Amino acid sequence: MPQPPLEYSAATHAGHKRDNNEDTLLSLPERGLWLVADGMGGHEAGEVASAIVRDTLLDQQHKSLTQAIQASHRAVLKAAANGEGAPGMGSTIVALRSLGDDYEVAWVGDSRAYLWTHTEDGGRLERLTTDHSYVQMLLASGVIEEAEVEGHPDKNIITQCLGSYELQEVKVDSVRGQWLKDQWILLCSDGLTDELDDEALARLLFRCRSPRAAVNRLMRAALDAGGRDNITLQLIQSPLSQRSRWSTLWQWVPHITGRRGPDLALYATALLSLALVLYWVAR
Numbered sequence: 341m342p343q344p345p346l347e348y349s350a351a352t353h354a355g356h357k358r359d360n361n362e363d364t365l366l367s368l369p370e371r372g373l374w375l376v377a378d379g380m381g382g383h384e385a386g387e388v389a390s391a392i393v394r395d396t397l398l399d400q401q402h403k404s405l406t407q408a409i410q411a412s413h414r415a416v417l418k419a420a421a422n423g424e425g426a427p428g429m430g431s432t433i434v435a436l437r438s439l440g441d442d443y444e445v446a447w448v449g450d451s452r453a454y455l456w457t458h459t460e461d462g463g464r465l466e467r468l469t470t471d472h473s474y475v476q477m478l479l480a481s482g483v484i485e486e487a488e489v490e491g492h493p494d495k496n497i498i499t500q501c502l503g504s505y506e507l508q509e510v511k512v513d514s515v516r517g518q519w520l521k522d523q524w525i526l527l528c529s530d531g532l533t534d535e536l537d538d539e540a541l542a543r544l545l546f547r548c549r550s551p552r553a554a555v556n557r558l559m560r561a562a563l564d565a566g567g568r569d570n571i572t573l574q575l576i577q578s579p580l581s582q583r584s585r586w587s588t589l590w591q592w593v594p595h596i597t598g599r600r601g602p603d604l605a606l607y608a609t610a611l612l613s614l615a616l617v618l619y620w621v622a623r
Contacts, residue, residue: 345369345370345372346369346372346438346576346577346578346579347369347550347551347576347577347581348367348369348374348551348574348575348576348577349550349551349552349554349555349556349574349575350365350367350374350555350572350573350574350575351555351556351559351571351572351573351574352364352365352570352571352572352573353559353563353567353570353571353572354570355531355563355567355568355569355570355571356563356566356567356568357566357567357568357569358569358570359383360383360387361387361570362378362379362380362381362386362387362389362390362570363376363377363378363379363390363529363531363570363571363572364376364377364379364387364390364391364393364394364431364572365377365394365527365572365574366394366397366398367574368398368401369576371401372437372438372439373397373401373435373436373437373438374435374436374527374574374576375393375394375397375433375434375435375436375527376433376434376435376451376527376528376529376572376573376574377389377390377393377394377431377432377433377451377502377529378390378431378432378449378450378451378529378530378531378570378572379391379393379429379430379431380429380430380431380432380501381425381426381428381429381430382426382429384425384426385425385426385428385429386429386430386431388419388424388425388426388429389416389419389425389429389430389431389502389503390431392412392415392416392419392424392425392431393412393415393416393431393433393502395415396408396411396412396415397409397411397412397433397435399411400412405435405437405444405446405512405514406446406512406514408435409433409435409446409448409502409510409512410509410510410512412431412433412502413448413502413503413504413507413509413510416429416430416431416502416503417503417505420503420505427505428503428505429503430501430502430503430504431449431501431502431503432447432448432449432450432451432498432501432502432529432530433446433447433448433449433451433502434446434447434449434451434452434453434469434527434528435447435527436453436525436527436576438519438576438579440579441518441519441579441580442516442517442518442519443516443517443518443519443525444514444515444516444517445468445469445514445515445516445517445525446512446513446514447469447472447512447513447514448472448500448501448502448510448511448512448513449471449472449498449500449501449502450471450472450473450496450498450530451469451527451528451529451530452467452468452469452471452526452527452528452530452533453467453468453469453525453526453527453528454466454467454468454525454526454528454538454541455468455517455523455524455525455526456523456524456525456526456542456545457520457522457523458522458523458546459522462542462546463542463545463546464542465538465541465542465545467538468515468517468525469513469515470513471498472498472499472500472501472511472513473495473496473497473498473499474494474497474498474499475489475492475494475495475497476489476499477499478492490537495534496530496534519578519579519580520578520580521578521580521581522578522581523577523578523580523581524545524551524554524575524576524577524578525575525576526541526545526573526574526575527573527574527576528571528572528573528574529569529570529571529572529573530569531562531567531568531569531570531571531572532558532559532562532571532572532573534568534569535561535562535565535566535567535568535571536558536561536562536565540561541558544557544558544561545558551575551576551577554575555573555574555575558573559571559573
């Protein structure tokens with residue numbers, strides 16, 4: 341018997357400093373496929389590149405993630421050569437494919453995937469991807485220390501992207517794993533991680549009990565922290581996390597405090613007040 345689609349939530353925002361959004365996302369829960377792509381190349385170029393990546397992966401979804409991502413690299417190169425978008429446009433990608441209890445994450449560039457596991461002692465956040473970036477290369481070679489990464493002036497220089505005309509093929513990294521209960525996978529562009537470090541991500545995720553609440557809270561926190569770039573994120577829930585009828589209803593309760601009891605009390609009070617007003621008007 342086929343499994344029901346995984347629960348997820350997604351959001352994208354241009355941020356406070358950009359007048360256009362070059363990020364793109366794809367969410368196909370019925371096919372177990374999600375991606376975030378961060379376009380580069382300026383207005384009418386970066387968004388073209390990331391859209392080509394999305395559409396190509398959609399067309400190539402019957403192939404492996406690595407093959408589909410290589411095809412999207414060639415598609416961006418071909419489009420630029422044909423005058424679509426602009427020369428030098430490119431895009432990062434991080435993609436998730438989930439099949440049964442297994443998942444695969446593949447990426448190029450500095451868009452990231454994290455595995456979040458809910459625990460009673462604060463939760464555990466694990467970075468599944470390793471940035472294809474100049475600073476990551478410096479860190480791996482021992483030139484800089486981990487503490488120097490976040491504040492490094494060349495933090496946002498990436499070493500490869502889809503559409504890079506210097507590369508006939510890109511190096512697609514991937515990781516496989518098995519879902520456990522009470523896990524989420526977070527896919528995001530660097531607009532989120534430039535504003536919120538791993539510690540902040542973990543702290544915010546721990547306060548949320550649904551992907552929808554977590555996506556809303558993370559997006560709000562990134563915008564409040566500056567929102568200097570486009571921000572895109574998706575949270576996908578483990579297929580082993582069964583949803584009860586109450587958890588389904590919980591999705592419709594406004595997340596004001598992030599805690600179920602107070603939010604339910606506030607929502608119930610608001611509904612009761614509305615009912616009393618309507619009763620008084622109808623008399």
